[in-house]
Amino acid sequence: MILITGGAGYIGRHLVQACIDTGQSCAVVDDLSNGSHDSLPQDIPFFRACISDGTALRGILRSLQVKTVVHLAARTSVSESIEMPMKYYDTNVNGTRVVATACLVEGVSRLIYASTAAVYGVPATREVTEDSPTTPVSPYGRSKLAAEWILSGIAQAEQLRTISLRFFNVAGGQVLNETRTGHRAAPHLLAAVSRVAFGDQPYLEIFGDDYDTHDGTCIRDFIHVRDLCSAILLASKGGADNESRLNIGAGHGISVREIVSAAENQIGARLPCLIRPRRPGDVASIVANAQRLRTLGWRPQHSSLPDLIGLVRDLVGERDDNYSGQKFVQTNIRRPRVPFPWHNTPDSAASDP
Numbered sequence: 001m002i003l004i005t006g007g008a009g010y011i012g013r014h015l016v017q018a019c020i021d022t023g024q025s026c027a028v029v030d031d032l033s034n035g036s037h038d039s040l041p042q043d044i045p046f047f048r049a050c051i052s053d054g055t056a057l058r059g060i061l062r063s064l065q066v067k068t069v070v071h072l073a074a075r076t077s078v079s080e081s082i083e084m085p086m087k088y089y090d091t092n093v094n095g096t097r098v099v100a101t102a103c104l105v106e107g108v109s110r111l112i113y114a115s116t117a118a119v120y121g122v123p124a125t126r127e128v129t130e131d132s133p134t135t136p137v138s139p140y141g142r143s144k145l146a147a148e149w150i151l152s153g154i155a156q157a158e159q160l161r162t163i164s165l166r167f168f169n170v171a172g173g174q175v176l177n178e179t180r181t182g183h184r185a186a187p188h189l190l191a192a193v194s195r196v197a198f199g200d201q202p203y204l205e206i207f208g209d210d211y212d213t214h215d216g217t218c219i220r221d222f223i224h225v226r227d228l229c230s231a232i233l234l235a236s237k238g239g240a241d242n243e244s245r246l247n248i249g250a251g252h253g254i255s256v257r258e259i260v261s262a263a264e265n266q267i268g269a270r271l272p273c274l275i276r277p278r279r280p281g282d283v284a285s286i287v288a289n290a291q292r293l294r295t296l297g298w299r300p301q302h303s304s305l306p307d308l309i310g311l312v313r314d315l316v317g318e319r320d321d322n323y324s325g326q327k328f329v330q331t332n333i334r335r336p337r338v339p340f341p342w343h344n345t346p347d348s349a350a351s352d353p
């Protein structure tokens with residue numbers, strides 16, 4: 001039995017599905033601060049609790065005889081962490097300490113921790129390996145790194161095996177009708193691109209086009225959530241027990257502009273875009289060296305640019321079939337105030353269209 005903390009969130013609900021698909025039993029604990037119980041199958045044991053409540057956690061671990069915990073619950077936004085750092089240190093550092101303590105007391109064998117590429121900060125090399133320096137530039141990245149340190153310290157001293165999986169930019173499988181289902185609109189790039197494609201958002205804000213990259217926009221390593229889940233399941237079955245930290249990325253960098261252009265090509269229409277100032281906490285470029293994960297037999301199956309962008313196209317198609325009949329192109333015609341994506345002037349970018 002695997003207990004998934006934060007299992008009602010974006011990655012969590014995909015991981016629950018991956019468990020079901022592979023015959024792995026699982027249960028979820030989540031305080032629903034950013035998740036939805038409705039997105040989980042009814043027969044999955046669900047406990048509404050905060051990870052900082054050690055007594056509740058211990059009771060759940062004991063009653064289900066849990067041997068593996070996948071710890072996803074966290075505050076997850078780089079930009080929000082700059083505005084509210086304590087929220088991040090409370091949940092991500094103290095919450096992880098409480099989860100680890102409960103695991104130790106209840107005899108859990110393996111704790112798999114959802115860490116992040118944000119622990120590396122501004123990389124000194126094009127690709128980062130697990131041994132690259134960790135100099136996070138946001139409270140989010142620092143909080144996730146501090147939690148890694150707690151877990152590696154425990155692993156050296158106690159019976160609990162811990163591994164930090166450093167997820168790069170997870171994409172795909174977003175909730176379509178976020179407002180109807182009560183999901184908070186995800187801030188992630190691919191989610192925002194999908195919203196603009198559906199007409200749920202009038203235009204895409206591109207945060208900075210003056211970075212030192214080939215086209216001026218940020219570069220990220222996007223990994224499809226299904227590929228991510230297969231890596232988590234590999235670790236949950238002991239396939240990464242000799243590692244203490246692992247990069248989980250596809251291993252290729254894609255810029256914001258390349259994502260937008262590929263989405264436009266797929267959909268056959270322009271995405272309205274506005275260039276905004278750089279977003280605090282963003283780094284210009286970060287790409288995984290995922291060689292260690294590959295040597296364990298993992299390969300990304302769904303994380304190529306066409307696959308990632310195909311999602312936007314497929315979702316638009318799904319939306320056309322199931323919802324109010326709005327078509328992407330019609331949506332564009334109804335919102336003509338930002339006619340051409342890349343050519344907005346500094347003046348036009350200063351105010352909303």
Ligand SMILES: NC(=O)c1ccc[n+]([C@@H]2O[C@H](COP(=O)([O-])OP(=O)(O)OC[C@H]3O[C@@H](n4cnc5c(N)ncnc54)[C@H](O)[C@@H]3O)[C@@H](O)[C@H]2O)c1
Binds near residue numbers: 076117
């Ligand atoms: N999405 C990404 O691109 C990405 C990349 C790197 C790392 N990660 C990490 O993966 C994990 C999951 O991310 P996500 O994108 O699914 O985020 P999410 O916000 O969709 O999911 C997090 C879940 O944790 C729950 N939660 C938050 N605080 C809690 C608390 N105190 N007690 C119990 N539950 C709580 C929320 O309700 C939510 O359901 C996080 O640890 C995040 O740092 C995500």
Ligand SMILES: O=c1ccn([C@@H]2O[C@H](COP(=O)(O)OP(=O)(O)O[C@H]3O[C@H](CO)[C@@H](O)[C@H](O)[C@H]3O)[C@@H](O)[C@H]2O)c(=O)[nH]1
Binds near residue numbers: 170187204282
């Ligand atoms: O509407 C948007 C959204 C994003 N971006 C840009 O797209 C890139 C990616 O941003 P986003 O999708 O928000 O992801 P990150 O800020 O890179 O952070 C994600 O990826 C990290 C790992 O790299 C995780 O730790 C975080 O939890 C997760 O939010 C950045 O350059 C953003 O400035 C835009 O230009 N417009």
